[in-house]
Amino acid sequence: MYRYLIVLSMVVLSVACQAESQQPALRIVTELSPPHQTLENGDVAGISTSIVKAVLKQAGLDARIEVYPWARAYYIASHTPNVLIYNMARTPERETEFHWIGPVASYRLGLTRLAERTDLNPSRPEQLQNYSVAAQRDDFAVEVLESYGLKAGRDIQLAADILESWRLLLNGKVDYVIDDAMAIPDTEQQLKLPAGTVRFVLAIKELEQQTYLAASKNTDPALLQKLLGAHQQVQRQQLYQQVMLAPHQAQP
DSSP: OHHHHHHHHHHHHHHHHHHHHTSOOOEEEEOOBTTTBEEETTEEESHHHHHHHHHHHHHTOOOOEEEOOHHHHHHHHHHSSSEEEEEEEOOTTTTTTEEEEEEEEEEEEEEEEETTOTTOOOSSGGGGTTOOEEEETTOHHHHHHHHTTOOBTTTEEEESSHHHHHHHHHTTSOSEEEEEGGGHHHHHHHTTOOTTSEEEEEEEEEEEEEEEEEEETTOOHHHHHHHHHHHHHHTTSHHHHHHHHHHHHTOO
């Protein structure tokens, strides 16, 4: 009887280990976008990343977060199963292309200019005609700007990431960048700029929204269920509330 119990225990352990090993590998892709996604000593950090890591922990999952220019991260998530991506704007065009795990950030995006450009004081987006704006390639902000009559390659300069957008602004290549007022101090610090180098001047209503942790379309259903349940649990945590309220507390 004792020998039988030992054998039975070994069988159960073997089955459990096999099931664990058969769990599909999970990847996570994102871009650098302070303060939501940052690099600290080689590790991906930031306030949105803290929510993503909390969701993974709650789900009992482990995956390395990979940083790419946004267009590359978007391509990977669009063409590869079992890939998570954040922060993703939930637009009608993307709705059926991804599984939406849940919000991990709240943005209040708008026009940001050099503080010294006191000649630039728009009161509405329609006044952007004849001015140039930097935005990230494949970012939903490009669609919004185009809805106001701007064109990519003419009025909209496409950049790989937010830091490249800022460099275009700093080098006088564009008049504005699209950014969040809350992100300005972190980005100034990352680029080693004096505080107050740039100024947030106009929020664009269509760019005020929550952004998501999303999963590629062919992600394993069992993984999706774990992630959805984990996100619901994380929403109850104080960390989540602090991150989601941050942009409203930082309004100029």
